[in-house]
Amino acid sequence: MHIGKILKECIFRLPDAAGGFMAEGSEVLQQLRDMHPMQILNSSIAIPLFCITYRYDTIRGNRRTGKKFFFGDVGGSGSYEQEIMADTYLSRWVDDFNRVHPYRTISNVEILEVVHFANAHLRLL
Numbered sequence: 001m002h003i004g005k006i007l008k009e010c011i012f013r014l015p016d017a018a019g020g021f022m023a024e025g026s027e028v029l030q031q032l033r034d035m036h037p038m039q040i041l042n043s044s045i046a047i048p049l050f051c052i053t054y055r056y057d058t059i060r061g062n063r064r065t066g067k068k069f070f071f072g073d074v075g076g077s078g079s080y081e082q083e084i085m086a087d088t089y090l091s092r093w094v095d096d097f098n099r100v101h102p103y104r105t106i107s108n109v110e111i112l113e114v115v116h117f118a119n120a121h122l123r124l125l
Contacts (some may be wrong), residue, residue: 006045006124010031032092044121048072051117052086056094056106064106068093071119079114086114 012030052068070089072082090111098105 002008043124047120049118050082051115051118052090055110055112057108059105082112
């Protein structure tokens with residue numbers, strides 16, 4: 001993927017002095033979007049991929065085990081942060097699944113394990 005396209009498609013969140021994030025049209029954000037590709041020193045972006053192993057009960061009372069994957073934050077590699085992210089993503093997925101499939105609802109979802117499965121590398125051209 002061309003770096004110029006990535007920079008134009010990215011949402012940059014820069015912390016401000018008050019602990020929030022800068023407004024979309026700020027000077028710094030515009031400078032990042034106008035950056036020339038030759039100003040970027042590395043040629044790939046590594047994104048950690050995590051695997052969640054979970055257990056749940058089907059609507060008929062059968063116990064099952066499943067796996068789901070999610071892309072984690074590059075800076076948030078601590079196990080506590082990833083477990084919080086895993087719980088959040090899995091809870092949202094369960095809520096959406098149960099809403100869309102009321103005849104196949106799942107319940108008593110329990111996370112068994114969260115593992116750093118791999119790193120996805122996005123090559124920049």
